[in-house]
Amino acid sequence: MSNKTLEDLVQKLKDAQNVSVLTGAGVSAESGIKTFRDPDGLWAKFNPQELASIDGFMSNPELVWEWYMNRVDIVNNSTPNDGHFALSKLQSIIKDFSIITQNVDGLHQKAGSVDVIELHGSIVKNKCFDCGKKYDGDIDTSEKKIPRCKSCNGLIRPDVVWFGEMLPANAIRKAQQEAEKSDVFFSIGTSAEVFPAADLPHIAKQNGAFLVEINPNNTVLSKFADLKVADTSANALPTIVEELKKVI
Numbered sequence: 001m002s003n004k005t006l007e008d009l010v011q012k013l014k015d016a017q018n019v020s021v022l023t024g025a026g027v028s029a030e031s032g033i034k035t036f037r038d039p040d041g042l043w044a045k046f047n048p049q050e051l052a053s054i055d056g057f058m059s060n061p062e063l064v065w066e067w068y069m070n071r072v073d074i075v076n077n078s079t080p081n082d083g084h085f086a087l088s089k090l091q092s093i094i095k096d097f098s099i100i101t102q103n104v105d106g107l108h109q110k111a112g113s114v115d116v117i118e119l120h121g122s123i124v125k126n127k128c129f130d131c132g133k134k135y136d137g138d139i140d141t142s143e144k145k146i147p148r149c150k151s152c153n154g155l156i157r158p159d160v161v162w163f164g165e166m167l168p169a170n171a172i173r174k175a176q177q178e179a180e181k182s183d184v185f186f187s188i189g190t191s192a193e194v195f196p197a198a199d200l201p202h203i204a205k206q207n208g209a210f211l212v213e214i215n216p217n218n219t220v221l222s223k224f225a226d227l228k229v230a231d232t233s234a235n236a237l238p239t240i241v242e243e244l245k246k247v248i
């Protein structure tokens with residue numbers, strides 16, 4: 001890890017043509033949505049294989065459905081935090097600014113960000129487990145039991161990417177293209193442990209990007225970062241926006 005400074009970052013952002021951001025659950029932590037791998041995270045209580053996988057759903061669809069509906073409830077009652085709003089502001093200042101997220105909570109969009117690349121789908125969208133028919137919102141989730149598909153009577157499931165499932169081809173392809181051409185690449189609020197999303201910061205760096213990690217903790221990515229900001233996203237991002245506004 002090098003000893004670059006916030007001033008170096010602001011200068012890079014001032015000159016940058018393309019900036020990309022990869023966000024993870026940590027960006028939503030300050031909106032009250034638990035992360036996955038922090039000690040009090042979502043996985044702490046559950047085994048990921050049990051909940052976010054096809055086998056998990058097939059062996060216990062009610063448990064998985066209930067876990068997701070519980071998360072949908074939390075997401076629907078959550079609001080973006082200062083980190084989300086700062087990213088939306090950066091997107092309006094910097095010419096070509098793409099937000100690539102592993103999150104499924106839609107908070108970037110609620111904060112005004114556009115063209116958000118959702119690598120792992122969206123928890124407020126559903127589809128049929130059997131025929132894949134999309135149900136974006138028009139299903140009754142108030143019932144305890146899992147709704148059934150109107151076309152084939154299959155079980156409805158959240159339209160998210162489970163372990164062992166391919167990411168949406170257009171999303172991962174666009175994300176890789178954005179990473180390749182970025183002058184500055186931010187990895188924010190992610191443990192950088194889930195692939196292929198975790199490849200993106202390396203793709204960016206291999207193509208010459210200035211790599212920034214914003215995370216209060218160290219991760220497997222930290223040693224590759226040109227600048228490591230050991231702070232929360234809701235603190236660090238507004239500061240970066242303020243410093244950038246002073247020089248543009």
Ligand code: BV8
Nearest residue numbers: 024025026035036037102163164165189190191195232233
């Ligand atoms: C796939 C579903 C083809 C939605 C999730 C190599 C290549 C390809 C695949 C693999 C590979 N090696 C292994 C695999 C298999 C697997 C994988 O990566 N396993 C890992 C665990 C080793 N990948 C897959 O299965 C992917 N599918 O590639 O298909 C294939 C399949 C098999 C084998 C080969 C190829 C599918 C991956 C998607 C899985 N779906 N979620 C949902 O329910 O939400 S993953 C889940 O983890 C979430 O999507 C989450 O976003 C994601 C990553 O977690 P993070 O966002 O990083 O969250 P985490 O809690 O880990 O970290 C939070 C961080 O925030 C911490 O560092 C913390 O310090 C920090 N933080 C906390 N507070 C703050 C903060 N930071 C800033 N501010 C704060 N306030």
Ligand code: ZN
Nearest residue numbers: 128131149152
């Ligand atoms: Zn169906």
